Amino acid sequence: MQTHRHEGHALPAHVAEQIRTGIAAARERAEPFCAYVHDTTAIAEGAGRLRAALPDACTLLYAIKANSRPEVLRALAPRVDGFEISSVGELRKARAADAGARVVFNGPGKTWKDIEEGLRAGVDLFNVESTADLARLDAVAGRLGTRARVQLRVNTRRPLVTGTRQMVGVATQFGVDEEQLPEVIAAALAAPHIEVEGLHLHSVSNNTDAASHLAFVDSCLALAAELRARHGVPTKVLDIGGGFGVDYTGAGRHFAWDDFAAGLHERAEALTGTELVIEPGRSLVADHGYYCAEVLDLKHNHGQAFAVLRGGIHQFRLPAVLRADHPFAVVGVDDWPWPLDRPEIRDSAVALCGELGTPADVLTRAPRVGLLRAGDVVVFPLAGAYGWEISHRDFLSHPHPDFLTT
Incomplete structure (x- = not known):
């Protein structure tokens, strides 16, 4: 042949x-x-370069939903700070790749069993998507004699950044409506088995414009400061999610990670005291x-x-x-x-x-x-x-x- x-x-x-x-x-x-x-060698090398370019205040999690092949996860595990998951199936894949990896559990519709397995498996942070989501987390953590560390996912009233799909700023199933935040924040702070760590603000899918994503970071920091001042919500963690894009035309106009990382370094003072979590998936493996x-x-x-x-x-x-x-x-x-x-x-x-x-x-x-x-x-x-x-x-x-x- x-x-x-x-x-x-x-x-x-x-x-x-x-x-x-x-x-x-x-x-x-x-x-x-x-x-x-x-090409798992190239995947690992690219993730390693990105991790090295980001400021210390930044945590790099790989969004498993983009590609959950075992060989891909094994290549990424030593080069990223952990994984973002949206199901128990993805949790098990993350643990198979790295038993001690940091894990953030995203997504609406988490079941009682999902939450229990997540807590038993040492999930670091859960995203709260609704009042019912919060109540389930509190109840399961209480039954297990532990506390669930959470981020409150916010669906803002206006888009914060644009891409091929909008997650917030429009009517979607994601996050807590910004107008309902005061009552959800109060319930979370009062829940006996919940530890509120910060906010989750994933807003978009496949944005290829690094400048607009830096402006999005500024909007997230401003919103976090406002909610901290008005409602006392902790903002030790600010998770801006993923949405870092790829150009599928073949022209190679991908998300400019070097520019984005440089922009985050320029915002070092604004990030003081806050862990900025980013969750790229597509842009690490596509x-x-x-x-x-x-x-x-x-x-x-x-x-x-x-x-x-x-x-x-x-x-x-x-x-x-x-x-x-x-x-x-x-x-x-x-x-x-x-x-x-x-x-x-x-x-x-x-x-x-x-x-x-x-x-x-x-x-x-x-x-x-x-x-x-x-x-x-x-x-x-x-x-x-x-x-x-x-x-x-x-x-x-x-x-x-x-x-x-x-």
Whole structure:
């Protein structure tokens, strides 16, 4: 088996080599190649650089929801200060990666059993999302003879920063309405088994503008000072959540972490006495994951070219969620061992589609490919976050992809 040609998005040499190895192994099994490839070395190095750039007042937690693969969590565990989780399942994955890692438990709808397991497992901070959430935390902590350390999650009346999805400043299920805060703060401070540590202000998803995120930090600090003065709420911890974005156009205009870290250093005086918690997920892993799918067929319908891939949005749903054409590369494979003419297209626009029974199963519409043949492999970069995790992976019961690590 030979691979020779590569066109499209540039792939790191070691990633391309791992893909070629995976293709050869699939051919030996007489199966089409379909896999995620994670560059865990690059993931660890990137997280380590970010941790070193941040001021001492800053705590770096990885948001597991972006990618919870065990190999990814093991790579990140020594380079971050802990994990942000939103379920007991994620708690168990965090503990498997690092039994002593600091953990913050986010999200609405925490059950009695969730809270108990979290307290028994040593969750450091719980986010309070509602009065009922607070009451459950207080009751379970009392039954276990302990105190739950909490942050009050605030849904402000106006957006504090913008991105692809707004969490606060609009009607969502997240956090306590700013107008209801006085009564929730009073109840939390009076609860016998609750220790209020601060506020949680995660507001947005996928913001790529570092300057606006620094302005968001300023807004969070101002709100914390106001609530501390008016209602006596402690602000030892100020958790601004995640929302640090990635540019999926392939142009590389990602969140400028160097600028953001420098801006936090400039705010050192304002951060005195406050632990600023940030919870990036996507921006730590997206660049270092690749979804690979072999071309099964090439055809024309109504004057348009279509490539049918092994895989699709049931395995890599992100392009459908973003409603955008995802960048890609083509790894050419010379061998064609099958007893039929090899379908191909040349110098043509083509829709790269999956194997599902729905016309929605389109990963990208390429304006042009030089050469694409059945048996070649299409590689989608920027697939390290919210790819496999958010996909309806068992729809139609197709085989799952392989998972490879460099």
